[in-house]
Each structure stands twice: as C-alpha cells, then as structure tokens.
Amino acid sequence: MLYSIIDALQQSAVCINDILKKCNFDYLDSVNITGDSQLGVDVEANNIFKEFLLDLDAVRGVCSEEESDIVYKQDSSGVYLVAFDPLDGSSIVSSNLSVGSIFGIYNKEFSAKNLIASGYIVYGPRLEMVVAQDNVNHYFYSGEEWKNMGSLILNNKGKINSPGGTQKYWSTKHKILIESLFLDGYRLRYSGGMVPDLHNLLCKGGGLFSYPSTSDAPNGKLRALFEVFPFAFIFEKAGGEAIGSIGDSLHEGLSRILDLNIDSIHQSLPCFFGSKDEISKVKLAYK
Ligand code: P6P
Numbered sequence: 001m002l003y004s005i006i007d008a009l010q011q012s013a014v015c016i017n018d019i020l021k022k023c024n025f026d027y028l029d030s031v032n033i034t035g036d037s038q039l040g041v042d043v044e045a046n047n048i049f050k051e052f053l054l055d056l057d058a059v060r061g062v063c064s065e066e067e068s069d070i071v072y073k074q075d076s077s078g079v080y081l082v083a084f085d086p087l088d089g090s091s092i093v094s095s096n097l098s099v100g101s102i103f104g105i106y107n108k109e110f111s112a113k114n115l116i117a118s119g120y121i122v123y124g125p126r127l128e129m130v131v132a133q134d135n136v137n138h139y140f141y142s143g144e145e146w147k148n149m150g151s152l153i154l155n156n157k158g159k160i161n162s163p164g165g166t167q168k169y170w171s172t173k174h175k176i177l178i179e180s181l182f183l184d185g186y187r188l189r190y191s192g193g194m195v196p197d198l199h200n201l202l203c204k205g206g207g208l209f210s211y212p213s214t215s216d217a218p219n220g221k222l223r224a225l226f227e228v229f230p231f232a233f234i235f236e237k238a239g240g241e242a243i244g245s246i247g248d249s250l251h252e253g254l255s256r257i258l259d260l261n262i263d264s265i266h267q268s269l270p271c272f273f274g275s276k277d278e279i280s281k282v283k284l285a286y287k
Contacts, residue, residue, distance in 0.1 A: 008052040045086035089193035098124035100195025104230035118230030157277035158206025161186035169214035177285035206275030220270035232257035241279040
C-alpha cells in the first residue's frame with residue numbers, strides 16, 4: 001500500500017520538475033494560510049500532488065502548506081494521510097536555486113507518533129528523491145526510471161553549519177552556539193532552501209541545520225506536519241537527531257521533535273537537525 005503512495009509522489013515529482021524547467025516564476029495576488037506569497041507554480045505543484053494522492057485507495061486525506069484545512073476523501077477506506085509542502089523555497093526559485101517538495105505519510109492521524117514514512121524531492125541539476133522508512137533511500141530520475149543510489153547515513157560528527165533565521169534576531173545563546181561551530185572549523189552552507197540545505201547535510205555526512213526561536217519568530221518558521229516532522233524522521237533514520245520545542249524555546253528546554261504534539265495543522269516550531277555530536281552541543285547551549 002505504501003508503494004502506491006511513493007509511486008504517486010514519484011509521478012508528481014516528474015510533472016513538477018517538467019513545469020519548473022518551463023514556467024515563469026510570477027507571483028499570484030494570493031497568499032497561503034500562513035501568509036506566504038504564492039507563485040503560480042506553488043499552486044500547480046499543490047494540485048498535482050492532490051490529484052495523484054487523492055486518486056489512491058490507500059489515501060484517506062491530505063494536508064498541504066497551500067491548503068487551509070485537511071482535504072479528506074468522502075467514503076474512503078484508506079488509512080494513510082499525507083502531509084506535504086508541494087514546493088518549498090519559492091523565495092529562491094526565481095534565482096534558479098534548487099528547491100524541493102517535502103512529504104510525511106501518517107497512519108490514521110496527523111501526529112508525530114503516527115508518522116510512518118517521510119521524504120523529499122530535490123529539483124536541482126538532477127531530479128532526486130529521498131524516502132525514509134527503515135533506512136533513508138536515495139534515488140535519482142534518469143529521464144526514464146528512478147534509480148536507487150543507496151542509503152544516506154550521517155557521521156557522528158559533521159563539518160557543515162547551516163544556520164537559519166535572521167541573525168539580528170537570534171538569542172545570545174544561539175549566537176554563541178553558531179559561532180562556536182565556526183570557530184571549530186565548520187563550513188557555512190545555507191541557501192535558504194530547507195530541502196537542498198538538509199539534503200546537503202545528509203549527503204555530506206552531517207553537521208547542524210538550525211532554525212531557532214528568534215525575537216521576530218518565537219515559534220520558528222518551519223511547519224511541523226509537512227516540514228519539521230518529516231525531516232526529523234529522516235534524520236533519526238539516518239543516525240542523527242532532531243530536537244525542538246513547541247512554545248517559547250527561549251525559556252524551555254529542547255525535546256525530541258517526534259515526541260512533540262501540535263495544536264494546529266499549520267503550527268511552526270524551532271528546530272535543530274544534525275549529527276549526534278552537534279545536537280549534544282545544542283542541548284548544552286540551550287540547557
Ligand atoms: P530564512 C523557504 O522559504 C523556507 O520556508 C525554508 O525552505 C527555508 O529553510 C527557510 O524558509 C529559510 O528561512 O528566514 O532563513 O530565509
């Protein structure tokens with residue numbers, strides 16, 4: 001049953017990849033439920049995912065960054081719910097940087113404990129897809145078929161520092177943490193696209209990606225159901241860790257993201273993804 005969902009996501013990826021190669025990147029007059037401006041291709045990608053996924057018997061409903069509410073099928077016997085960010089990184093696609101789609105497959109309920117598989121698609125020099133279940137499997141599209149490139153595994157300690165959010169609004173402890181990694185020789189890799197930035201970490205053996213609570217965004221920016229939970233699942237399956245907090249992380253400790261509960265489907269949270277060594281440094285800095 002899960003295979004039919006992965007197959008539908010792969011077909012969606014090929015369609016969206018084709019559109020990205022040919023479309024203009026004009027903004028629409030509309031914004032989505034979280035107030036993000038929308039490109040025409042955001043809406044097209046959203047419709048492609050909905051069409052392929054809602055056509056499956058296994059799928060009972062979907063939840064998207066571009067939809068205000070969960071879209072349930074009438075009279076469905078399906079048990080799976082799919083949350084997705086159809087095109088993450090609209091703000092950088094007009095600069096022709098790599099962007100991506102993110103998905104999480106939930107069993108019966110949109111909650112971290114019910115997440116059973118997740119992954120993402122990278123629209124880059126090559127069309128690639130990563131799917132995490134027991135392992136983190138990496139594929140590329142040859143133009144005719146999806147070829148398995150093997151598994152992605154994180155080292156215990158990496159070399160990349162990928163710090164998100166506006167530095168002017170970072171807390172003092174976050175500034176000290178990020179600076180300490182640079183003083184330790186970590187390399188800055190940050191494009192502003194969650195998918196390519198985290199894919200880079202996974203492909204290059206690890207490090208730290210952070211999108212913290214900031215004074216201008218106390219609950220972070222990245223959304224739990226279709227961005228943070230899927231990547232938390234992926235990083236844990238790749239041998240790393242993912243921590244964050246629901247609420248004001250400036251004053252509360254950080255917890256394992258997949259133990260957290262959300263109050264609304266578009267809720268965002270501060271998040272840290274990385275190799276074990278770097279995540280232990282984050283826990284210390286935020287103690
Ligand atoms: P900032 C893209 O808009 C996005 O949602 C993620 O893909 C990315 O990680 C983040 O925002 C970048 O945000 O504030 O660092 O530019």
